Amino acid sequence: MKVWKRVLAVVFCCIMISGVTACGKTNSESNTSSNDGNNESSGGGTLVVGMDSDLQTLDPGHGYEVYGNMIFYAVYDNLYKTYGTSTPEPSLAESYELDDSQTVYSFKLKEGVKFSSGNDLTSKDVAFSIMRTKNLKSNTSHHAEAVQSVETPDDYTVVITLASPDASFLVKLSNNSFAILDSEVVKEHGGTDAEDAATTDTAQEWLNQNSAGSGAYVLDNWTQNVKVELIKNENYWGEVKNEKVICNEIPDVNTQIQNLKQGDIDIALGVSMDNVSQLEDADGVELLYAQGYTTTFLLMNQDPDIGGPLADSKVQEAVRLAINYQELLEICGENATLPLNIVPEGFTGALQREASEPDIEGAKALLTEAGYPDGFDVKFTVASYDSEGMSWTTLGQKIKDDLSKVGINAEIETAEIGVVIDSYREGKEQFLLMHWHPDYMDINNQLAFLPGDTIGERANWTDASNTELEELKNTVSTENDPDKRAAASEELQKLFAQDNPYAFLVTHPKVLAYGSNLENVDYYEVQKIDFQNIVIN
Amino acid sequence: MGNMVKYLMRRLLLVLFLLIGVSLLVFLISHLVPSDPVAANMSTQAMSDPEAVEVYKAKWGLDKPLYQQYGIYLKNLLQGDLGTSIRTGNPVIEDLKQFFPATLELSVFAMIIAIVFGILFGVISAVHRDKPLDYIFRTVSIAGVSVPNFWFALLMLFLFYAQWGIFPGGGRVGSRTATPSGGTGLYILDGITSGNWSLVGEAFFHLLLPALVLGFFTMGLIARQTRSNLLEVTSMDYIRTAKAKGLPAGKVISRHALGNALIPVITVMGMGFCNLLGGMVFVEKIFSWPGIGQYAYLSATTLDFPAICGVSLLIAVIYVVINLIIDILYGVIDPRVRYN
Numbered sequence: 001m002k003v004w005k006r007v008l009a010v011v012f013c014c015i016m017i018s019g020v021t022a023c024g025k026t027n028s029e030s031n032t033s034s035n036d037g038n039n040e041s042s043g044g045g046t047l048v049v050g051m052d053s054d055l056q057t058l059d060p061g062h063g064y065e066v067y068g069n070m071i072f073y074a075v076y077d078n079l080y081k082t083y084g085t086s087t088p089e090p091s092l093a094e095s096y097e098l099d100d101s102q103t104v105y106s107f108k109l110k111e112g113v114k115f116s117s118g119n120d121l122t123s124k125d126v127a128f129s130i131m132r133t134k135n136l137k138s139n140t141s142h143h144a145e146a147v148q149s150v151e152t153p154d155d156y157t158v159v160i161t162l163a164s165p166d167a168s169f170l171v172k173l174s175n176n177s178f179a180i181l182d183s184e185v186v187k188e189h190g191g192t193d194a195e196d197a198a199t200t201d202t203a204q205e206w207l208n209q210n211s212a213g214s215g216a217y218v219l220d221n222w223t224q225n226v227k228v229e230l231i232k233n234e235n236y237w238g239e240v241k242n243e244k245v246i247c248n249e250i251p252d253v254n255t256q257i258q259n260l261k262q263g264d265i266d267i268a269l270g271v272s273m274d275n276v277s278q279l280e281d282a283d284g285v286e287l288l289y290a291q292g293y294t295t296t297f298l299l300m301n302q303d304p305d306i307g308g309p310l311a312d313s314k315v316q317e318a319v320r321l322a323i324n325y326q327e328l329l330e331i332c333g334e335n336a337t338l339p340l341n342i343v344p345e346g347f348t349g350a351l352q353r354e355a356s357e358p359d360i361e362g363a364k365a366l367l368t369e370a371g372y373p374d375g376f377d378v379k380f381t382v383a384s385y386d387s388e389g390m391s392w393t394t395l396g397q398k399i400k401d402d403l404s405k406v407g408i409n410a411e412i413e414t415a416e417i418g419v420v421i422d423s424y425r426e427g428k429e430q431f432l433l434m435h436w437h438p439d440y441m442d443i444n445n446q447l448a449f450l451p452g453d454t455i456g457e458r459a460n461w462t463d464a465s466n467t468e469l470e471e472l473k474n475t476v477s478t479e480n481d482p483d484k485r486a487a488a489s490e491e492l493q494k495l496f497a498q499d500n501p502y503a504f505l506v507t508h509p510k511v512l513a514y515g516s517n518l519e520n521v522d523y524y525e526v527q528k529i530d531f532q533n534i535v536i537n
Numbered sequence: 538m539g540n541m542v543k544y545l546m547r548r549l550l551l552v553l554f555l556l557i558g559v560s561l562l563v564f565l566i567s568h569l570v571p572s573d574p575v576a577a578n579m580s581t582q583a584m585s586d587p588e589a590v591e592v593y594k595a596k597w598g599l600d601k602p603l604y605q606q607y608g609i610y611l612k613n614l615l616q617g618d619l620g621t622s623i624r625t626g627n628p629v630i631e632d633l634k635q636f637f638p639a640t641l642e643l644s645v646f647a648m649i650i651a652i653v654f655g656i657l658f659g660v661i662s663a664v665h666r667d668k669p670l671d672y673i674f675r676t677v678s679i680a681g682v683s684v685p686n687f688w689f690a691l692l693m694l695f696l697f698y699a700q701w702g703i704f705p706g707g708g709r710v711g712s713r714t715a716t717p718s719g720g721t722g723l724y725i726l727d728g729i730t731s732g733n734w735s736l737v738g739e740a741f742f743h744l745l746l747p748a749l750v751l752g753f754f755t756m757g758l759i760a761r762q763t764r765s766n767l768l769e770v771t772s773m774d775y776i777r778t779a780k781a782k783g784l785p786a787g788k789v790i791s792r793h794a795l796g797n798a799l800i801p802v803i804t805v806m807g808m809g810f811c812n813l814l815g816g817m818v819f820v821e822k823i824f825s826w827p828g829i830g831q832y833a834y835l836s837a838t839t840l841d842f843p844a845i846c847g848v849s850l851l852i853a854v855i856y857v858v859i860n861l862i863i864d865i866l867y868g869v870i871d872p873r874v875r876y877n
Contacts, residue, residue, distance in 0.1 A: 048712050137589045142589065199592075208626070223716050223827070224627075224632075225636070225827045229715065248708065248712050249827070252822050252823045254691060255694065255706060255825055258698060258699040261699060262702065264706055265712055418838070418840060
């Protein structure tokens with residue numbers, strides 16, 4: 001018995017000693033990372049990011065999650081890219097030509113680009129990648145819906161034919177759905193671009209653990225809900241500043257904040273307006289208030305049987321007039337903006353609303369004209385959710401207060417987002433707080449709000465009799481001349497503002513917190529962080 | 538012994554029916570939620586493509602009637618196939634194999650902490666009844682059963698990590714350490730068997746704080762139960778006799794009173810372990826612990842039916858096994874209990 005006790009004591013001591021050593025090592029690593037200027041001590045060029053991600057796959061043909069874009073941007077290249085701008089810049093493509101029909105794009109590819117496997121990147125890889133995405137019929141396939149064919153006249157020329165003109169096509173090309181994959185490697189692991197790819201392609205499992213791109217990094221390992229580890233692509237055609245990137249899954253934002261303060265992570269992606277105050281005076285931490293693109297809006301159902309009084313356009317305008325936009329801006333924090341309607345700031349031709357006081361008298365007069373001089377009661381659906389950390393409950397309460405001043409009694413009903421999304425999609429919501437996050441940085445992505453389109457149908461706004469609006473929509477979606485397109489976009493927003501079943505609230509800002517030992521940190525809504533340019537001091 | 542074998546067989550047969558019942562219940566509840574897994578997992582814009590929606594539904598069997606879906610599920614279950622997770626795209630059994638070791642490691646350590654400190658605090662309280670030490674340990678154990686674990690987790694993380702830097706702040710290993718691969722997934726065990734002592738130390742220190750938080754409730758439960766049982770036992774005649782014979786107080790407690798006082802505590806341990814699994818979701822989220830709790834939470838929020846059913850079955854099996862072990866332990870410890 002005594003011998004057993006001694007053995008146990010020795011084992012326990014060994015664990016304690018090795019644990020103390022390991023713990024001490026962790027702390028010293030983290031302290032040097034955030035405070036001194038030694039690159040070696042910050043993990044030898046290892047950038048550590050904390051995030052609460054929703055990653056479901058790392059196959060760019062299937063991936064549609066918010067943080068997936070960030071990983072795809074690091075691992076894969078596209079023909080064009082849109083980091084930090086809504087104007088596409090060439091990446092793998094050197095130039096393009098568009099024919100008179102505005103449907104045939106001829107791209108000249110950069111020569112000498114290699115995949116991480118060592119294979120040359122040629123036109124056959126571009127054709128394979130685009131047709132694979134189209135035929136997978138997956139989450140991202142709708143981006144490639146307009147692609148009719150992809151031809152490869154030579155190794156460095158790609159000709160893409162669209163079914164109809166699409167002015168946003170170059171912007172779409174920067175989406176992960178158009179990431180260029182090493183066709184040889186992907187085929188080896190079950191990938192196919194055949195028409196029946198939806199049922200025969202089996203490369204996703206392999207692509208979840210490996211990458212087949214030409215980007216700055218190579219996927220080294222992904223353990224779902226734990227971390228994504230990327231290592232430098234030795235065959236990369238550009239400059240890469242960091243040897244390794246580790247993206248740790250840290251679901252609790254308070255833990256992320258503490259990890260950042262202690263230097264265990266270099267960047268915290270989960271910080272929001274609600275908790276930024278914890279970091280405002282923290283030593284060794286910098287805050288970046290970036291332009292966001294997620295816009296919250298109120299949906300008022302156009303079907304009188306569902307919308308009731310809210311189906312009346314005068315009531316809809318009264319709701320817009322009753323909102324105190326000035327106070328909304330204050331609630332949503334620095335860098336929040338007020339879009340006039342469908343186009344958020346940062347997009348070409350975006351128009352903004354003035355941060356005005358509410359027009360109570362104007363709203364009451366409209367309600368009287370509509371036959372509701374004493375106002376009315378209405379069910380107001382507000383899901384338990386947030387936009388960039390801004391609680392919808394807080395926003396909903398603010399809207400309720402504003403509307404009560406003109407006699408509209410909005411009775412808030414809360415529900416889980418999954419439940420609300422369902423009835424929203426079916427067009428059954430009477431009065432709803434919702435948000436919209438663009439897939440790609442182009443106004444075409446926002447046209448979903450127009451009558452007969454995706455969101456329009458959810459508001460039962462199917463009346464396409466406004467031919468002027470229809471014409472402007474066509475011009476915006478197909479016109480390739482940037483000036484003409486921007487003018488049409490502005491005109492469309494002004495016309496849209498006159499009559500629509502929405503009240504657009506706020507485009508929410510994004511806060512990024514990072515260690516002050518980092519340089520060149522930038523944030524862009526779609527691809528988030530560009531790892532390769534960050535310098536660790 | 539024959540009775541014991543019969544008893545075990547009967548219990549195991551009941552477990553089978555229980556699992557079928559659990560699977561049916563979970564299946565029905567998760568499918569009756571007024572929400573759509575297609576909406577939860579596909580993007581708004583992807584859903585505007587009916588073909589993509591059809592492919593998605595066909596892929597995950599969502600296009601079939603509910604009874605058919607359950608029939609397929611049960612048939613696969615009997616072959617050891619829990620289906621494929623909609624969210625992760627992996628077989629659920631593989632996901633459980635990946636995430637369960639983290640939870641097992643954490644819950645076993647939490648349980649060790651709960652039992653050791655629970656019994657210790659309970660005995661000290663009972664021995665020093667109504668004295669300062671009793672008040673101190675009673676306060677600790679009452680705090681254990683009444684403080685919400687997510688609040689306690691945040692407090693401990695703030696004090697021991699952010700303020701004092703004694704313990705690491707979340708994760709199973711350091712944020713800059715590569716994820717260990719291979720082995721059982723139980724990092725401490727893997728470290729010991731492979732002689733990787735640095736992994737053992739790192740994993741052990743990352744484990745302490747979450748295990749302490751997770752075990753705090755059960756520790757409080759055990760301490761309170763131990764104290765009241767010990768006080769009851771020490772008032773019995775045979776203890777008075779032992780004392781009258783001149784045995785030292787320590788021996789009276791350890792050799793004569795404690796054994797009998799701990800019998801009801803075993804039930805509390807079982808309850809405590811099950812309760813500990815319930816608290817896992819918050820603790821795993823706050824400590825970035827990639828275990829079953831987080832997996833269950835993410836599966837529920839994305840209406841990942843196969844994963845929800847898989848986790849529920851696993852938890853049900855653990856409950857049943859724990860209760861079975863406790864029933865058997867009763868028979869072993871207390872000869873008065875017979876399994877007829």
